[in-house]
Structure formats: C-alpha cells, structure tokens
Amino acid sequence: MTEFEEWSVARGAAIIADAAKQDGACIPILHALQRGFGYVPQEAVPMVAEALNLTRAEVHGVVTFYHDFRREPPGRHVVKLCRAEACQSMGGVALHKHAQEKLRVGWGETTTDGRVTLEPVYCLGLCACAPSAMVDGKVYGGLDEAKLGKLIDQMRAA
Amino acid sequence: MSRAKLYIPRDAGALGLGSADVEEALIVELKQRGIDADFIHVGSRGLYWLEPMIEVATAEGRIAYGPVRVGDVKHLLDAGMLDGKPHRLRLGRPEELPFLKRQSRLTFARCGIIDRLSLDDYRAHGGWSGLEQALSLGPAATVERVTKSGLRGRGGAGFPTGIKWNTTRLAPGERKYVVCNADEGDSGTYADRMIMEGDPYTLIEGMAIAGVAVGATKGFIYIRSEYPHSIHVLTRAIARARKANILGVNILGSRRDFDLEIREGAGAYVCGEETAMLDSLEGKRGQVRAKPPLPAHSGLFAKPTVINNVISLASVPWILANGAEAYAAFGLGRSRGTMPIQLAGNVKYRGLFETGFGLTLAEIVDDIGGGTASGRPVRAVQVGGPLGAYFPRRLFTTPFDIEAFTAQGGLVGHGGVVVFDDTVDMAQMARFAMEFCAIESCGKCTPCRIGSVRGAETIDKIVRGERREANAALLAELCDTMKFGSLCALGGFVPYPVMSALTHFPEDFGLVAKAA
Ligand SMILES: Cc1cc2nc3c(=O)[nH]c(=O)nc-3n(C[C@H](O)[C@H](O)[C@H](O)COP(=O)(O)O)c2cc1C
Ligand code: SF4
Numbered sequence: 001m002t003e004f005e006e007w008s009v010a011r012g013a014a015i016i017a018d019a020a021k022q023d024g025a026c027i028p029i030l031h032a033l034q035r036g037f038g039y040v041p042q043e044a045v046p047m048v049a050e051a052l053n054l055t056r057a058e059v060h061g062v063v064t065f066y067h068d069f070r071r072e073p074p075g076r077h078v079v080k081l082c083r084a085e086a087c088q089s090m091g092g093v094a095l096h097k098h099a100q101e102k103l104r105v106g107w108g109e110t111t112t113d114g115r116v117t118l119e120p121v122y123c124l125g126l127c128a129c130a131p132s133a134m135v136d137g138k139v140y141g142g143l144d145e146a147k148l149g150k151l152i153d154q155m156r157a158a
Numbered sequence: 159m160s161r162a163k164l165y166i167p168r169d170a171g172a173l174g175l176g177s178a179d180v181e182e183a184l185i186v187e188l189k190q191r192g193i194d195a196d197f198i199h200v201g202s203r204g205l206y207w208l209e210p211m212i213e214v215a216t217a218e219g220r221i222a223y224g225p226v227r228v229g230d231v232k233h234l235l236d237a238g239m240l241d242g243k244p245h246r247l248r249l250g251r252p253e254e255l256p257f258l259k260r261q262s263r264l265t266f267a268r269c270g271i272i273d274r275l276s277l278d279d280y281r282a283h284g285g286w287s288g289l290e291q292a293l294s295l296g297p298a299a300t301v302e303r304v305t306k307s308g309l310r311g312r313g314g315a316g317f318p319t320g321i322k323w324n325t326t327r328l329a330p331g332e333r334k335y336v337v338c339n340a341d342e343g344d345s346g347t348y349a350d351r352m353i354m355e356g357d358p359y360t361l362i363e364g365m366a367i368a369g370v371a372v373g374a375t376k377g378f379i380y381i382r383s384e385y386p387h388s389i390h391v392l393t394r395a396i397a398r399a400r401k402a403n404i405l406g407v408n409i410l411g412s413r414r415d416f417d418l419e420i421r422e423g424a425g426a427y428v429c430g431e432e433t434a435m436l437d438s439l440e441g442k443r444g445q446v447r448a449k450p451p452l453p454a455h456s457g458l459f460a461k462p463t464v465i466n467n468v469i470s471l472a473s474v475p476w477i478l479a480n481g482a483e484a485y486a487a488f489g490l491g492r493s494r495g496t497m498p499i500q501l502a503g504n505v506k507y508r509g510l511f512e513t514g515f516g517l518t519l520a521e522i523v524d525d526i527g528g529g530t531a532s533g534r535p536v537r538a539v540q541v542g543g544p545l546g547a548y549f550p551r552r553l554f555t556t557p558f559d560i561e562a563f564t565a566q567g568g569l570v571g572h573g574g575v576v577v578f579d580d581t582v583d584m585a586q587m588a589r590f591a592m593e594f595c596a597i598e599s600c601g602k603c604t605p606c607r608i609g610s611v612r613g614a615e616t617i618d619k620i621v622r623g624e625r626r627e628a629n630a631a632l633l634a635e636l637c638d639t640m641k642f643g644s645l646c647a648l649g650g651f652v653p654y655p656v657m658s659a660l661t662h663f664p665e666d667f668g669l670v671a672k673a674a
Pocket of ligand 2: 644648
C-alpha cells in the first residue's frame with residue numbers, strides 16, 4: 001500500500017517550490033505532487049501556473065496530456081496491468097477480463113470500497129516475463145489467474 | 159569456511175519473477191547455517207525463462223542455478239549449491255549455455271556479470287577506456303570513429319549516429335545538449351531497461367563520449383515512468399560517477415565538463431518520438447514538432463542537441479575502445495555491428511540475444527527462440543514494436559537487416575520480436591494497433607487522431623460481417639491517408655501492423671474461409 005498525504009495548500013506550495021527551481025519544471029512538479037497526494041489536485045493547477053509563469057490553461061493542458069497524472073485520488077492500492085502486445089500473446093486479454101470481473105471495475109476505475117484502482121499500462125518492459133503487472137510500484141511477471149487473484153485478495157484484505 | 163559469494167539478478171525482470179524473495183530466503187537460510195555470504199547485485203544475463211538465475215562463485219568459476227524459487231532454497235543449499243554441486247536446477251557455467259554461447263555480446267558484455275554499481279568492477283571489465291580514448295582523440299576524430307563503425311540509431315529510425323553527431327558538433331552554439339531517449343515504449347523491447355539496470359555506467363560512458371564529441375556539457379536521460387528500477391539504479395550510478403570525477407567539472411582531469419540529469423516521463427508513448435521528447439523535457443505537452451529545424455541545429459531549449467537511444471549510446475564505448483573496424487566486422491549490408499534482439503511474448507527461450515545483423519527470422523524464432531512457450535505452432539511474429547508489421551511464417555526467410563525488413567513492409571525498429579501462437583486473433587491485433595494509436599496520438603494530425611478511431615470502428619464492422627469487402631477497402635484507404643498525412647511515425651506507421659494483419663491473415667477478418 002502507498003500512503004499519501006491529505007491535500008493542503010501549504011504542503012502543495014512547499015512541494016511546488018521545491019521542484020520549481022529546474023529548467024522545464026512543470027512535469028517534475030506534477031510528479032512530485034502526485035507522489036505526495038496520489039493525484040494532482042485541481043487546486044494545485046493555478047499554483048503551478050503561478051510558480052512557473054504559465055497560464056492555468058497551459059498547466060491544465062500538460063496535466064491532461066499525460067496518462068500518468070490522476071485528477072482524482074486513487075484507491076489504497078493501484079494495480080497496473082500491461083495491455084501491450086507481448087502480454088496479449090500470453091493470454092493477457094483473458095487475464096484482464098478475469099481481474100475486472102473479480103474487482104467489478106473497468107480501466108481507470110476504483111472499487112466501491114476504495115481499496116483498489118485498476119489502470120492499464122502499455123508495457124512495463126517485462127515482455128519476456130508476460131503477462132505482467134505493477135502493484136503499488138512492485139513488479140510481477142509470469143502471471144496467471146491464480147497468481148493475480150491471490151494478489152487481488154491480498155489487496156482487498158489490507 | 160571462506161565467505162560464500164552469490165550473484166543475485168536485480169533488474170525488474172528478475173525481480174518480477176521473485177529474485178528479491180529468493181535472496182531474502184537465502185539470507186535467512188545461510189544465517190541459520192552460520193555461513194557468511196556476500197550478495198552481489200547484478201543485472202540479468204537476459205535468459206528470462208531461467209530467471210531468477212542465481213550464480214555462485216566456486217573453484218571452477220561461476221555456476222548458475224535457475225529458475226530458483228523460494229521453495230528450492232533449502233534443498234539447493236543441502237545439495238551443496240555453494241560448491242557448485244549437482245542439483246536439478248544446476249545450469250553449469252553460464253557462458254557455456256548455448257543461448258549465451260552463440261551470442262556476440264559487445265554492448266551487453268558486462269550485463270549480468272558485474273556488480274552493476276561498482277566502479278571498480280566496471281573498470282576491471284574494460285570500463286572507461288572508450289571515454290579515455292575519446293578524450294585523447296578529441297571531438298572530430300571521435301565522431302569519425304563512430305561514423306566509420308557504421309553504427310545506426312537503435313531507437314527505431316536507423317539513422318547513422320556519426321552523421322548526426324557531426325551535424326551537432328558543427329552547429330554553432332555555446333551551449334549544447336546530449337539527450338538520451340530511454341522511453342522504450344515498444345512492446346516486446348527491454349534492452350534499454352536491461353542496460354540501465356544491469357550496466358548503467360556503460361550508458362553514462364556513452365553519453366560522456368557523446369558530450370566530448372559534440373561539445374556538450376550537459377546531458378539529460380529521459381526515462382519512462384514505467385521503469386522505476388532503471389531510475390533508481392541510474393540515479394545512484396550518476397552520483398557515484400560524479401564522486402569519482404567521471405561526471406562534473408574537469409572530467410578525468412581533461413579540462414572538459416559534462417554532467418547528467420535524469421527526467422522522468424509521464425506515460426505518453428509519443429514522447430519517445432524525439433521532438434515530442436524535447437517538448438516534454440521543456441515541461442510542455444509532448445507534441446511532435448515539425449522538422450526542420452533539426453534537433454541537431456535547434457533542439458532542447460532551442461540549443462543544438464544530439465538525441466540518441468540508450469543502446470546507440472551504450473554501443474559507443476565498445477567502438478571507441480576496440481575500433482570502428484572491429485565493430486563494422488559484424489553485421490550485414492548497411493546494417494553494421496550487433497543488435498540486441500529481444501525475444502518476447504509467447505516464445506520458449508525468452509530473452510535478449512545480441513548478435514550481428516543478418517540472421518533470418520526463422521533462425522531467430524524457431525532455432526534461438528525454440529518456438530512458442532505454449533508449445534503450439536507459431537502463427538505470427540511482430541517485429542519492431544506496435545508500429546511494426548506482423549509476419550506470417552512464409553516471410554520468415556527475411557534476414558534481420560534494416561533494409562530487408564523495410565523491403566517487406568516491416569520494421570526492425572528497436573529489435574523486439576513478439577511471438578504469437580495459433581490462438582491469436584489477428585483482426586483483434588489490428589484493432590488493438592488502431593486503438594493504441596488513438597490512445598497515444600499527440601493530436602496534431604487529423605488522420606492520426608481521428609483516423610485511428612475510425613479505423614478501429616471499421617475493423618469492428620468487418621468482424622461483425624457488415625459489408626465486409628467494402629469496409630476492408632475503406633480500411634485500406636484510411637491506412638493510406640494515415641501513412642501519407644501524418645507528421646510522425648505513430649500515425650504514419652500504424653498502417654503496417656493493420657495492413658499486414660489484413661493481407662496475411664484475411665481469414666481472421668472473415669474475408670476468406672478459415673482453413674479447417
Ligand atoms: C511514436 C514514436 C515513438 C518512438 N519511441 C522511441 C523510443 O521509445 N525510444 C527511442 O529510442 N526512440 C523512439 N523513437 C525514435 C526517435 O524519434 C528517434 O529516432 C531516436 O530517439 C533517435 O535515436 P537513435 O538515432 O539513437 O535511434 C520513436 C519514434 C516515434 C515516431
Ligand atoms: S502522426 Fe499522430 S502522434 Fe504523430 S504528430 Fe501526427 S498526431 Fe501526433
């Protein structure tokens with residue numbers, strides 16, 4: 001499980017100030033915000049814009065362009081399942097259907113109990129160990145329904 | 159008893175198969191037995207069907223065991239693993255394994271062997287001699303050596319690296335940049351990841367050589383966020399290299415400066431395209447820029463910039479250290495040197511196979527790869543990532559060579575080979591290619607942004623049996639529009655997987671009767 005902080009303007013401002021010093025700081029700042037809060041809160045967008053001398057629209061454009069940036073808090077656990085070709089060749093599609101049925105969510109959704117967010121990922125570079133997944137930052141290769149099912153059960157319990 | 163020495167692969171691939179848990183079990187078990195041991199963290203040798211592959215130092219050299227599961231640890235130690243004794247998982251000396259023995263490992267010579275973060279180990283295995291060469295040769299002669307080696311970009315486009323470097327070298331400007339493209343978004347590829355997690359100093363050395371060659375003092379490594387382990391290892395490697403004065407001011411006492419910074423991507427495939435990457439590094443949406451200007455003239459922050467793939471850069475130290483002719487002696491036609499072929503997906507011997515260009519696809523898939531992992535017949539192979547064509551068996555005589563693949567409407571790309579067995583539905587693979595393009599399009603060109611959505615819908619119609627022939631013709635027309643109306647290879651090359659699936663596997667689209 002990944003612990004995130006509650007959003008606060010003060011913490012947001014500190015994170016932004018810390019990451020704003022570099023060239024091309026926008027994406028590093030957004031990563032830092034998401035690492036802290038689990039997502040990029042809407043209230044942070046004008047703050048980032050001000051720190052970087054950009055318009056809100058520009059920052060909003062960056063946030064929405066990149067698949068990584070969430071605009072809502074995720075569940076306690078985040079499961080990323082690789083949807084790319086190599087994983088498909090090893091039964092990825094059926095495995096994902098199984099996971100979605102078990103969790104009763106679609107791509108990008110969080111279970112009603114707030115425990116698990118399911119996200120697609122297009123390649124983890126584990127193409128010689130397919131099908132693969134990343135669970136709370138930890139990688140798993142050679143998955144099947146039993147192994148993924150066990151991981152899901154563990155997440156639901158914790 | 160003297161201390162035992164164990165080599166644990168810690169790249170994301172081995173970790174994903176449980177190497178950290180195996181290490182943990184070994185630590186606990188050895189402690190109970192009162193045996194002192196050193197655990198050396200290495201990258202993977204790239205034989206993933208044998209991972210976690212644990213090696214022990216013995217009197218007869220390193221002996222490998224694999225694939226080792228946590229449950230095997232006790233039994234392995236009882237059997238005398240630390241002395242290299244027999245066990246059903248004993249593989250013997252790794253370099254004698256046929257999969258490794260048949261390779262020509264130049265770029266990957268150290269990967270999986272050395273302590274990945276030890277500067278001493280790196281130097282003991284020939285490290286830094288390429289950089290020392292470059293520093294004594296100077297920019298022009300360094301570029302010339304790279305040009306002579308025939309090295310072409312390993313990121314996909316196959317552009318001659320030396321020519322690119324020379325353009326940047328000659329571009330006027332006080333400040334220049336080296337950018338390493340570590341976005342490795344193609345499914346079926348993991349060579350960049352293996353180098354970054356197994357031999358990071360090779361990439362650092364290659365980038366420092368590029369800096370010397372073009373007159374740049376700063377480099378950026380753009381690593382995709384899907385590779386946290388690469389970011390972790392390279393961050394530590396850069397810090398150590400800086401401490402040893404290999405990076406920073408007056409590197410190795412040469413009166414030249416060069417330093418590196420890592421930037422993390424944010425999950426956009428198109429940011430692997432070099433100009434989109436530059437925009438992303440500048441903190442913007444990763445949209446493709448029109449060329450000209452070339453990045454070599456006006457790249458990052460409008461400064462002359464050389465941008466290369468990880469493997470292109472990591473191949474340079476070997477070339478500088480061993481000579482252009484030695485490198486060019488490998489390969490076929492205009493594809494000189496070696497290529498790390500990455501066998502992926504449904505293939506028995508899944509792993510990285512570095513070899514000179516020129517093997518046929520049949521040799522790669524059947525002979526080296528051993529056919530499918532599922533044991534079923536091979537039906538299709540996708541080479542070169544999601545924008546690469548699907549090859550049916552009758553095209554398996556094609557040699558692995560940039561020109562030969564282009565002639566077949568295919569792509570060597572970054573060297574990924576994804577194998578599919580006869581359960582694959584090629585209409586669905588074609589649909590996926592369109593869907594992927596729609597998800598990842600940067601949005602600049604209408605044929606890519608809208609055409610990909612229409613393409614997926616059209617394939618659905620064909621599959622459902624709606625006016626099949628007419629819709630297939632429409633799909634072909636749409637692909638043509640995308641091919642010629644797209645600014646970059648995302649929209650421009652997606653027609654290759656789609657049309658190759660349609661042409662070679664029409665039965666999956668219901669266009670001809672399925673063979674019994
Ligand atoms: C959509 C798209 C994605 C790309 N992705 C990558 C990538 O992940 N890694 C890479 O090295 N090159 C990628 N390229 C190729 C780069 O644009 C560029 O050719 C390469 O970085 C140049 O380096 P090289 O000459 O060393 O190959 C991509 C190109 C396109 C059009
Ligand atoms: S082809 Fe697609 S990804 Fe490439 S520039 Fe055009 S819209 Fe962007």
